[in-house]
Amino acid sequence: GxxxxxxxxxxxxxxxxxxxxxxxxxxxxxxxxxxxxxxxxxxxxxxxxxxxxxxxxxxxxxxxxxxxxxxxxxxxxxxxxxxxxxxxxxxxxxxxxxxxxxxxxxxxxxxxxxxxxxxxxxxxxxxxxxxxxxxxxxxxxxxxxxxxxxxxxxxxxxxxxxxxxxPMILGADGERLSKRHGAVSVMQYAEEGYLPEALLNYLARLGWSHGDDEIFSMRQFVEWFDLEHISRSAAQFNPEKLLWLNQQYIKTADPERLARDVAPRLKDMGIAPEQGPALDAAVKMFQERAATLRELAEQVSIVYRAAQPGEEALKQHVTEDIKPALREVLQAFEAVGDWNEEAVSQAFNGVLKAHGLKMPKLAIPLRVIVYGTPQTPSLFPLLALSGKARVVAPLRAFLS
CATH class of the missing domain: 3.40.50.620 (HUPs)
Incomplete structure (x- = not known):
């Protein structure tokens, strides 16, 4: 800051x-x-x-x-x-x-x-x-x-x-920025999961420019800032632009730093990350997908808590014709000794080949059962990170 x-x-x-x-x-x-x-x-x-x-x-x-x-x-x-x-x-x-x-x-x-x-x-x-x-x-x-x-x-x-x-900052509607435009304090942006450097970068760029540079550090801002390049016309506060900028900062942030920011959010959700895989490793897997720390915590949480797939997702993705292949995936996973990305990939791909299936046909139902969502980062690194017990238990419970 x-x-x-x-x-x-x-x-x-x-x-x-x-x-x-x-x-x-x-x-x-x-x-x-x-x-x-x-x-x-x-x-x-x-x-x-x-x-x-x-x-x-x-x-x-x-x-x-x-x-x-x-x-x-x-x-x-x-x-x-x-x-x-x-x-x-x-x-x-x-x-x-x-x-x-x-x-x-x-x-x-x-x-x-x-x-x-x-x-x-x-x-x-x-x-x-x-x-x-x-x-x-x-x-x-x-x-x-x-x-x-x-x-x-x-x-x-x-x-x-x-x-x-x-000049004053205006809301997206062209009116003077006020409480009715959204967040009412800097601390609310922190609660919503905005990084301080992203918010400062956005505010610095609001009504001031340095060529076409959009993303810059506070050190660069201090070096570049002059009053000559402040606009004489009012700037408009664009929440979507701030969200985009925050996402760029999260994408490139140190996973260990993000893990420290995400940990208390997970604990507020009733999750004890220290009882699961290394949090920085989980964060690194999801950080390119999240626009805020709140989103990042929600996404990372699937690694640490039991899935609760909705009926609609199960009905849509886990059809009767795919269950035989899923049972074989369960058997192949149970047989894996050293649980790592390569072993998980070989076990899964063996079932794909035996049934003549394309990756999404089997991967999406597996994601829904194990993680409660059809969309996750790359499947095999995620399964390897989650651990054998975390993956096998929900699969066994669903298929029993």
Whole structure:
């Protein structure tokens, strides 16, 4: 997954620092107490909308507007930043290019609530200042926060970082990505069996490109990444593309690593893989067929648990005319001493030849009886891996 250099830091642990900076702004006359009630502000916005104006705070408690006014008794004030009234804020967005806001369009941001809690948009400014952040890369829904944050930084005597606002991610329907589009958290992707490197690869490629490269390591991404190749248009989240990419990563992953990921999933299914064949060997046999770890665990499970073939599969594939050949396969398997791929192949092929059958005619019924499914990886390596007892028992039980 992603690596990091320091931290993590939690804003709740830095509240004293934020309050210290709020007080600094108050002491320097760059912030002020606002006693306007919620009802007052709601009425103000409603009146502005009725006049066709953009709703915004009107600065009624700015010091120059509140001279001679007595703060109402019993009202706990919020603290607002005293935004400049004139001039412009211009910054060169590293994705969108130059962006300018008139200060007259910006109202005075609340930087501390009535209970004294600093607001998020203020806290991030202090964090950027204290931690000497040079670049802020975030979604373009934060563009409108940027001029306010720049003004606060300048009021503190700090140099603003460079900003890059990347387009939002849309769902397959073209709407802004939300919970209704599927997975609601990164952890849900983990539960569904996506590898972290596949998810990171997909997210990196979403809205950014390096030529036609689709699959790349995090090391390559760090080497290649630049802001110049971020798309200015919104990217669409495609679950099918993510699933395909995850499958490519599973195909090439180290079987031992996949086995460690699959083992707890098997245990959740009531399977103890340590009591059967080596799990990494089983994983290696199935990994090219699975798109997720969840699928891989389901597929590998047939090696470790008794088959439960459905009636429809038995009716379709295990017909009366094939049962004599299956009985001979059982006898041939029971006679095998050293159970390995070559011995299993010879025993099975001997029955094929004796009955003049083609491979699928006998292999599919055997798969259904032993593994509960007509489709498996290459049959002889799978039978050899499963072990003689695991193969012979269901075959004997079905034919008895």
């Amino acid at each position: 992603l690596d990091w250099d320091e931290g993590p830091y939690y804003q709740m642990q830095r509240m004293d620092r934020y309050r210290e900076v709020v007080q600094q702004l108050l002491d320097e006359g760059k912030a002020y107490y606002c006693y306007a009630s919620k009802e007052e502000l709601d009425a103000l916005r409603e009146a502005q909308r009725a006049r066709g104006e953009k709703p915004r705070y009107d600065g009624r408690w700015r010091p120059e507007n509140a001279k001679g006014r007595t703060p109402p008794a019993g009202v706990k004030p919020v603290v607002r930043f005293k935004n400049p009234l004139d001039g412009e804020v211009t910054f060169n967005d590293l994705v969108k290019g130059p962006i300018t806001f008139r200060n007259s369009e910006l109202d005075d941001l609340v930087i501390a609530r009535a209970d004294g809690t600093p607001t998020y948009n203020f806290c991030v400014v202090v964090d950027d200042w204290d931690m000497k952040i040079t670049h802020v890369i975030r979604g373009d829904d934060h563009v409108n926060n940027t001029p306010r944050q720049i003004n606060i930084l300048r009021a503190l005597g700090a140099e603003p970082p460079q900003y890059a606002h990347v």
